[in-house]
Amino acid sequence: MSLAKGNSIHRDFALDGCRIVIQQIVWNSIHLICLPVALHKSVQNMLEFNEVNGELGEILLKKFTNQFRIGYVKSRGYVLPEYYRKFGQRVEELEVRDDDLWVVSFPKTGTTWTQEMAWVINQDFDFEGAKVPLPERFPFLDHTPLFDYTDILPNLPELQLPLFVSDSVTYINEMKSPRYIKTHLPWELLPKQIREGTKKPKIIYVARNAKDTCVSYYHHCKILEGYSGSFDNYCKLFLGGSLCFAPFWPHVLNFWKRRDEPNILFLKYEDLKKDLPAVIRKTAAFLGKDLNEEQVDLLAEHLSFARMKSNPAVNYEAAIEINRRFNLTTADGHFMRSGQVGNYKEVMGPELIAEFDRWTQENLAKSELTF
Numbered sequence: 001m002s003l004a005k006g007n008s009i010h011r012d013f014a015l016d017g018c019r020i021v022i023q024q025i026v027w028n029s030i031h032l033i034c035l036p037v038a039l040h041k042s043v044q045n046m047l048e049f050n051e052v053n054g055e056l057g058e059i060l061l062k063k064f065t066n067q068f069r070i071g072y073v074k075s076r077g078y079v080l081p082e083y084y085r086k087f088g089q090r091v092e093e094l095e096v097r098d099d100d101l102w103v104v105s106f107p108k109t110g111t112t113w114t115q116e117m118a119w120v121i122n123q124d125f126d127f128e129g130a131k132v133p134l135p136e137r138f139p140f141l142d143h144t145p146l147f148d149y150t151d152i153l154p155n156l157p158e159l160q161l162p163l164f165v166s167d168s169v170t171y172i173n174e175m176k177s178p179r180y181i182k183t184h185l186p187w188e189l190l191p192k193q194i195r196e197g198t199k200k201p202k203i204i205y206v207a208r209n210a211k212d213t214c215v216s217y218y219h220h221c222k223i224l225e226g227y228s229g230s231f232d233n234y235c236k237l238f239l240g241g242s243l244c245f246a247p248f249w250p251h252v253l254n255f256w257k258r259r260d261e262p263n264i265l266f267l268k269y270e271d272l273k274k275d276l277p278a279v280i281r282k283t284a285a286f287l288g289k290d291l292n293e294e295q296v297d298l299l300a301e302h303l304s305f306a307r308m309k310s311n312p313a314v315n316y317e318a319a320i321e322i323n324r325r326f327n328l329t330t331a332d333g334h335f336m337r338s339g340q341v342g343n344y345k346e347v348m349g350p351e352l353i354a355e356f357d358r359w360t361q362e363n364l365a366k367s368e369l370t371f
């Protein structure tokens with residue numbers, strides 16, 4: 001080997017050595033920069049939970065706990081059943097699909113109505129398929145944590161829970177596309193793929209005026225969720241943002257501000273009441289479906305309050321019957337109750353109405369949203 005050749009080998013070694021050292025420095029720097037970012041992101045995506053304290057926390061514990069609900073927690077500012085501690089992270093990590101269709105709402109704002117409308121339109125008027133119970137074809141993502149049957153089931157072997165009740169996340173994971181998903185979760189608690197925009201399913205959000213929502217939610221909580229307190233205390237919980245999925249206005253306004261995003265449609269219960277065919281047309285356009293007037297009329301008839309009240313696939317009578325049969329709740333009533341705008345006038349006095357109105361004005365002052 002010549003000297004010159006030997007030198008060039010040494011030089012090559014030296015160069016290689018430098019390259020490795022530089023690579024190492026770059027690699028370490030990338031780690032130093034990216035690791036905290038990655039850690040920060042994963043911490044951001046971890047749900048944290050706080051207690052619901054104070055007078056409202058007391059009312060919840062005394063009047064709104066039962067065999068299937070031991071208590072409440074707050075996560076990202078929203079109240080949820082205690083069971084959400086075990087469940088929430090699975091929602092956070094849920095694999096969303098771009099061809100999912102989501103209906104998102106605060107409870108009792110016209111969710112079922114909107115679900116049925118969206119499903120029939122998107123399924124090209126498959127009225128035969130619409131005979132399948134709605135919770136099966138359009139499952140409720142956050143159903144499972146609302147009803148914790150862990151302590152009940154050993155004593156009630158006859159109580160057979162379908163998967164969409166016992167484990168709604170697994171049910172939804174196993175569904176064929178296109179999936180239809182209902183949730184009452186606020187924007188802040190939707191799966192991170194939606195919040196971060198890596199998946200963009202179509203989302204229909206439906207809102208309703210606070211007073212009718214509160215009255216409807218009160219009846220719902222008595223007949224289906226075991227609330228045993230007074231209406232007055234219920235209103236305190238509603239106004240104080242201490243019911244499941246509350247506070248109410250941030251829930252609504254966080255979708256209102258996103259209403260112009262192409263994958264989001266914002267509807268109001270009051271508009272469905274005022275002009276259902278117009279909302280059907282708007283929803284069809286959002287879903288990319290052409291409807292003729294005959295179809296619009298047919299669907300408006302299918303979605304009328306009278307028809308939905310007598311339709312076992314959507315009226316939740318079966319769920320209420322199960323509650324009665326197994327003594328899970330005791331109050332009587334129907335899911336399809338009044339179906340009216342302004343029904344609150346029958347139960348709220350002038351002072352309470354004034355309080356709700358003030359609260360509404362304060363919260364909507366900076367938005368163009370009206371009810």
Ligand code: PPS
Pocket residue numbers: 105106107108109110111112113212215216217219220303304305306308335336337338339340343
């Ligand atoms: S839930 O449990 O949160 O999913 O309830 P949700 O479906 O959002 O709301 C139930 C209320 O919507 C009324 N509803 C209707 N009103 C008019 N027309 C039709 N077709 C219709 N379908 C459901 C239902 O009666 C509940 O409102 P209230 O005021 O209690 O009657």
